[in-house]
Amino acid sequence: MEAVINARFLTLITLACAVSACASKPNFKPELATVAQVADTLPAPTAADAAPRQRAPRIGAFDKLTVSVFGVPELTTAGTVDASGTFNLPLVGAVPVEGLTSAELVADLRQRFARYVRDPQVNVVIDEAVSQQVTIDGSVTRPGVYQVSGETTLMRAIAISGGLTDDALKREVLIFRTVDGKRMIARFDMNAIRGARAEDPAVFGNDVIVVGSDSNRSLFKDAIQAAPLLSLFYILR
Numbered sequence: 001m002e003a004v005i006n007a008r009f010l011t012l013i014t015l016a017c018a019v020s021a022c023a024s025k026p027n028f029k030p031e032l033a034t035v036a037q038v039a040d041t042l043p044a045p046t047a048a049d050a051a052p053r054q055r056a057p058r059i060g061a062f063d064k065l066t067v068s069v070f071g072v073p074e075l076t077t078a079g080t081v082d083a084s085g086t087f088n089l090p091l092v093g094a095v096p097v098e099g100l101t102s103a104e105l106v107a108d109l110r111q112r113f114a115r116y117v118r119d120p121q122v123n124v125v126i127d128e129a130v131s132q133q134v135t136i137d138g139s140v141t142r143p144g145v146y147q148v149s150g151e152t153t154l155m156r157a158i159a160i161s162g163g164l165t166d167d168a169l170k171r172e173v174l175i176f177r178t179v180d181g182k183r184m185i186a187r188f189d190m191n192a193i194r195g196a197r198a199e200d201p202a203v204f205g206n207d208v209i210v211v212g213s214d215s216n217r218s219l220f221k222d223a224i225q226a227a228p229l230l231s232l233f234y235i236l237r
Helices: 002-018 102-113 154-160 190-194 214-224
Strands: 035-037 064-069 077-080 086-089 093-096 122-128 131-138 144-149 168-179 182-188 208-213 233-235
Touching (some): 064 102, 077 086, 144 154, 168 190, 182 190
Parallel strands (some): 131 208
Antiparallel strands (some): 064 122, 131 144, 168 208
């Protein structure tokens, strides 16, 4: 079982680096690492960094949409997805849209409008994506990809995933982030954050959060040696 868990975490670290064309096994060289940010303020991604990469964006709460049906202008609706992830439309009412791509929503709405319009040609445009996707994995209760809206921090992100498991290494929580086109990694101590001894860092769309555990301690050793100090971001070479 431990071998399976260790293999999973090695894959996690590899995939996190592969997003920015890192090698299959990260080559962490502290002497070559470039400090991107020191102290409590972490570098935020640029607009280009935050854009979804090679995948269709998924709709989230508070995103702004425009839905139209060709030839039926009275059905055109521009509005905001509510906090429950639904979008209100004429005739069909509140439609669950959170987590869907625009293409998936088009297919759903064509079926719904077909009861009122013959062969409806539906178009969905995401005018403004307020929500963001964050990957949370490792020793958390519910690992997965989550939609987060507005300002989010590491503690809030961990809470969204159900909190840390009993075997989580609270002092070894990693955030992988792309800033200005460069892949970076930081290590954080949840004990220090919860005890107000360290700032709760901001989390942005496309961040990958990985929480270590006793069973994968050795796998994280190589990863975190490039970022030995809290709140130091280093470029992965």
